[in-house]
Amino acid sequence: MMSVIDELKSIVGEDYVLTSEVDLVAYSYDATFTSARPTLVVLPGSTEEVAEVLKVANRERIPVVPRGMGTGLAAGSIPFGGGIAMPLTRMTELLEIDRENMMATAQAGIITSDLARTLAREGYFYPPDPSSAEYSTLGGNVACNAGGAHCLKYGITGHYVAALEVVLADGRVMRLGGKATKNVTGYDLLHLMIGSEGTLGVITEVTVRFIRQPEAERTAEAVFPKLADAGRAINAVLASGANPAMLEIMDETAIKSVEDYLHLGLPLDAEAILIIQTDGSVEEAERGIEIVAEVCRQNGAREVRVAATPEESAEMWHARHSISGSLGRIRPNKLGEDVTVPHNAIPAMIARIKEISARYGLPIVIFGHAGDGNLHPNILFDKRDPEEFERVEQAVGDLFRAAVELGGSLSGEHGVGVLKRPYLEMALGSVAVEVQKSIKQALDPHGILNPGKIFV
Amino acid sequence: MTPTVPAVAEELYLQCIRCGKCLSVCPIYRETRIESLSPRGRVALYRAVGEEGLTTDEIYANRFYNCLMCEACREICPSGVQLDVILTHVRVDLAHSGLLPEPLHRLDDVIATAGNISNEPNEQRLGWTANLETPPTGLDHEGPAEVAYFVGCVSSLFPASYSIPQSLVQIMERAGVDYALLGDEERCCGYPMYLNGEADRAADLARHNIAAARATGARRVVMSCPSCYHMWKHTYPELLGEDALDGLEVIHETELLSELTQDGRLHLKPWDATVTYHDSCDLGRKSGIFEPPRDVLRAIPEVELVEMADHHAKSLCCGGGGNLETFNRDLARSLPRRRLEQAQDAGAKYIVVSCQQCKRTLAGAARREKIRVRVMDLAEVVLRQMEEE
Numbered sequence: 072m073m074s075v076i077d078e079l080k081s082i083v084g085e086d087y088v089l090t091s092e093v094d095l096v097a098y099s100y101d102a103t104f105t106s107a108r109p110t111l112v113v114l115p116g117s118t119e120e121v122a123e124v125l126k127v128a129n130r131e132r133i134p135v136v137p138r139g140m141g142t143g144l145a146a147g148s149i150p151f152g153g154g155i156a157m158p159l160t161r162m163t164e165l166l167e168i169d170r171e172n173m174m175a176t177a178q179a180g181i182i183t184s185d186l187a188r189t190l191a192r193e194g195y196f197y198p199p200d201p202s203s204a205e206y207s208t209l210g211g212n213v214a215c216n217a218g219g220a221h222c223l224k225y226g227i228t229g230h231y232v233a234a235l236e237v238v239l240a241d242g243r244v245m246r247l248g249g250k251a252t253k254n255v256t257g258y259d260l261l262h263l264m265i266g267s268e269g270t271l272g273v274i275t276e277v278t279v280r281f282i283r284q285p286e287a288e289r290t291a292e293a294v295f296p297k298l299a300d301a302g303r304a305i306n307a308v309l310a311s312g313a314n315p316a317m318l319e320i321m322d323e324t325a326i327k328s329v330e331d332y333l334h335l336g337l338p339l340d341a342e343a344i345l346i347i348q349t350d351g352s353v354e355e356a357e358r359g360i361e362i363v364a365e366v367c368r369q370n371g372a373r374e375v376r377v378a379a380t381p382e383e384s385a386e387m388w389h390a391r392h393s394i395s396g397s398l399g400r401i402r403p404n405k406l407g408e409d410v411t412v413p414h415n416a417i418p419a420m421i422a423r424i425k426e427i428s429a430r431y432g433l434p435i436v437i438f439g440h441a442g443d444g445n446l447h448p449n450i451l452f453d454k455r456d457p458e459e460f461e462r463v464e465q466a467v468g469d470l471f472r473a474a475v476e477l478g479g480s481l482s483g484e485h486g487v488g489v490l491k492r493p494y495l496e497m498a499l500g501s502v503a504v505e506v507q508k509s510i511k512q513a514l515d516p517h518g519i520l521n522p523g524k525i526f527v
Numbered sequence: 528m529t530p531t532v533p534a535v536a537e538e539l540y541l542q543c544i545r546c547g548k549c550l551s552v553c554p555i556y557r558e559t560r561i562e563s564l565s566p567r568g569r570v571a572l573y574r575a576v577g578e579e580g581l582t583t584d585e586i587y588a589n590r591f592y593n594c595l596m597c598e599a600c601r602e603i604c605p606s607g608v609q610l611d612v613i614l615t616h617v618r619v620d621l622a623h624s625g626l627l628p629e630p631l632h633r634l635d636d637v638i639a640t641a642g643n644i645s646n647e648p649n650e651q652r653l654g655w656t657a658n659l660e661t662p663p664t665g666l667d668h669e670g671p672a673e674v675a676y677f678v679g680c681v682s683s684l685f686p687a688s689y690s691i692p693q694s695l696v697q698i699m700e701r702a703g704v705d706y707a708l709l710g711d712e713e714r715c716c717g718y719p720m721y722l723n724g725e726a727d728r729a730a731d732l733a734r735h736n737i738a739a740a741r742a743t744g745a746r747r748v749v750m751s752c753p754s755c756y757h758m759w760k761h762t763y764p765e766l767l768g769e770d771a772l773d774g775l776e777v778i779h780e781t782e783l784l785s786e787l788t789q790d791g792r793l794h795l796k797p798w799d800a801t802v803t804y805h806d807s808c809d810l811g812r813k814s815g816i817f818e819p820p821r822d823v824l825r826a827i828p829e830v831e832l833v834e835m836a837d838h839h840a841k842s843l844c845c846g847g848g849g850n851l852e853t854f855n856r857d858l859a860r861s862l863p864r865r866r867l868e869q870a871q872d873a874g875a876k877y878i879v880v881s882c883q884q885c886k887r888t889l890a891g892a893a894r895r896e897k898i899r900v901r902v903m904d905l906a907e908v909v910l911r912q913m914e915e916e
């Protein structure tokens with residue numbers, strides 16, 4: 072190992088191979104409740120360095136776990152089998168803004184909101200906006216095919232990726248996609264890499280499309296005394312023609328938790344709040360929000376408040392974006408799932424989550440991108456209590472079964488990682504799992520890239 | 528010194544669910560992009576000491592002293608993790624088990640022996656009064672004064688900062704504030720010791736300074752330095768008991784200036800400029816003083832006051848905090864650029880500060896990086912606007 076470490080140091084530089092216990096602890100976790108230390112941490116500064124590191128690792132059969140900022144919710148960047156943790160956080164360059172083709176190219180380690188903010192200064196809009204956009208990387212977003220509130224109307228990360236540079240397990244560098252708007256030359260490897268969770272290649276460079284900022288946006292907050300009514304209102308809004316850009320839900324536990332953090336004066340007696348945004352031309356946004364307000368009232372909203380200023384709107388969204396992080400106020404651990412069901416099944420899924428919560432005696436918070444059927448049931452627990460943790464695991468199984476029965480998926484945006492592995496076959500069927508495994512085998516025959524993820 | 532077993536309090540770290548939100552505001556992480564230099568990383572290290580027996584060695588200490596103690600992480604944490612408490616506790620433990628890094632150890636020794644941070648004879652403290660047209664009236668004040676002015680080490684001893692106390696005394700004189708200086712009876716407030724984890728060594732300094740202030744007969748002590756202010760206001764009572772400051776009101780320069788403005792004791796001429804105000808960590812986020820300096824700026828006719836992307840409690844540290852400059856000068860020097868860019872993005876031509884350390888840090892970086900914004904202390908601005916009446 073010693074000579075390998077020296078070899079790695081000669082590739083990335085002395086300072087960027089970390090081996091102290093202190094650093095290994097710091098790269099042992101992501102935003103889940105699990106952890107495992109890597110054997111060492113290697114921080115490459117360029118695509119060439121990534122390639123050289125992978126050549127060494129492939130030769131020596133050392134696992135390599137690509138990593139962004141470690142905010143994943145599926146334990147995807149945790150090195151359970153040890154090996155090299157490889158954060159791309161040094162590779163943050165914004166390489167090009169191509170205004171003619173409306174595309175931007177950046178290194179994979181750029182923080183997503185840094186890219187979005189730079190574009191916004193020029194009136195452009197990069198829509199994929201995971202709640203973690205301020206603290207996750209573009210590469211991580213691509214590797215998980217991250218979604219966000221705007222995805223309801225504008226689509227997810229994968230819809231905006233035009234080209235990628237990927238380093239394969241053996242160190243070969245592959246460029247995929249390009250700036251042409253259509254391309255059916257060969258298999259669609261670009262979209263194979265999107266959402267591959269670091270198991271097929273290391274993403275080093277990303278080219279994304281961007282669009283023009285909409286002229287106007289309006290936000291409304293609708294307060295529902297009954298959660299079930301909020302569930303029905305979601306469907307009604309989607310069918311109404313208001314064409315919302317974002318439609319998010321927070322249930323009563325989420326409301327309490329956020330209120331405890333931000334002190335905004337949220338109604339603590341409500342079972343749910345929907346936060347909805349419309350956008351487009353001034354008339355479209357205005358007309359849309361009127362429809363939204365009307366539909367919410369018809370479906371049991373006690374109060375609908377339309378933000379009068381951009382600041383007020385920002386405050387409403389700030390509340391929504393703070394839910395996940397604030398849950399530590401309630402219990403020390405959380406298991407955040409992101410099951411996604413078809414629109415018409417949203418009310419039924421909400422009911423099933425409540426049943427499961429009651430059955431296992433576990434608080435399950437519901438919030439998330441309700442508009443696209445992507446609910447975030449978060450089970451709150453204390454890992455130190457083994458009996459309780461067993462109930463958590465059973466509850467998770469029931470959640471997944473419910474989602475699949477209702478025609479939905481295990482994960483809308485967080486990915487499989489390790490936490491959803493046992494349920495993969497239930498969701499995809501054995502043939503699809505076999506095909507996926509043979510793809511993995513073809514691209515990474517020695518199984519060095521993020522081993523143990525996605526498949527059992 | 529016998530190493531002590533570091534006490535790790537479970538209730539302090541359990542609330543951290545590792546969401547990573549603090550990574551977005553930590554100036555050190557944003558610059559280094561290394562997880563063990565992030566707030567979430569430091570909490571994980573602290574936790575690993577308790578749960579996995581992680582050894583607290585020099586590397587561990589390095590990660591905790593490479594920190595500005597700016598508390599942006601505490602402010603943003605959705606889960607309410609008390610990062611300020613964790614970061615302070617760890618430094619206390621490290622310092623008391625022989626792991627205070629050498630340059631910081633030396634700093635505390637200098638303060639303890641010289642009574643100031645730059646190891647000069649304490650009489651030098653009045654250097655800033657030398658080139659004033661007339662010596663400050665507060666120099667040899669007779670009889671009880673209205674306020675005692677506690678100048679602070681940097682403004683007293685670093686020529687580049689002289690103009691701050693020079694401005695404030697002239698303002699007080701013109702506004703008819705009866706003030707007294709402590710002269711060489713002033714000692715370092717002890718804040719650097721507190722930051723290093725050796726607040727206990729600052730007790731004598733605290734006792735001395737309070738006595739010196741009382742000796743002027745004043746009922747108020749005013750400071751230009753937010754760190755002195757923070758130390759006096761929050762740490763002195765912890766060190767010496769709740770009643771240590773009885774009968775003494777501790778105020779910051781910005782509060783005094785705002786009071787004088789409101790009372791109509793300052794006549795300010797117009798200033799046609801786009802100006803932003805930079806909240807220092809010690810005065811803003813840690814002490815909750817946000818509006819007095821802004822009120823003064825708003826009272827200047829024609830000033831357009833704009834806010835930077837991060838302001839008030841979410842202000843971005845200039846890079847001058849936490850004794851980082853002493854511990855890791857290169858890292859400290861890389862930090863102010865982002866703040867200067869925020870000022871430019873906001874369209875400001877001037878950054879007004881109310882802290883000599885922020886002024887040094889930001890002005891120095893603007894010069895090095897050739898960024899065209901001017902940095903001025905609020906007292907300097909006020910004095911300039913009072914001229915030619």
Ligand SMILES: Cc1cc2nc3c(=O)[nH]c(=O)nc-3n(C[C@H](O)[C@H](O)[C@H](O)COP(=O)(O)OP(=O)(O)OC[C@H]3O[C@@H](n4cnc5c(N)ncnc54)[C@H](O)[C@@H]3O)c2cc1C
Pocket residue numbers: 101102136137138139140141142143144146147148159179200201202203206207208209210211212213214215216217218219220268269270272273274275395396484485521545546547
């Ligand atoms: C509070 C909070 C809110 C969140 N909100 C959302 C949300 O709204 N929508 C959403 O989709 N997700 C959300 N997430 C989850 C997470 O932020 C996203 O999955 C994000 O894309 C992860 O990016 P990262 O840089 O942190 O990657 P990491 O967590 O470091 O890695 C995630 C996975 O990607 C792989 N990977 C990372 N970088 C690369 C690369 N360059 N090449 C190859 N593989 C790589 C890793 O191996 C791992 O499997 C949230 C998380 C938190 C904590």
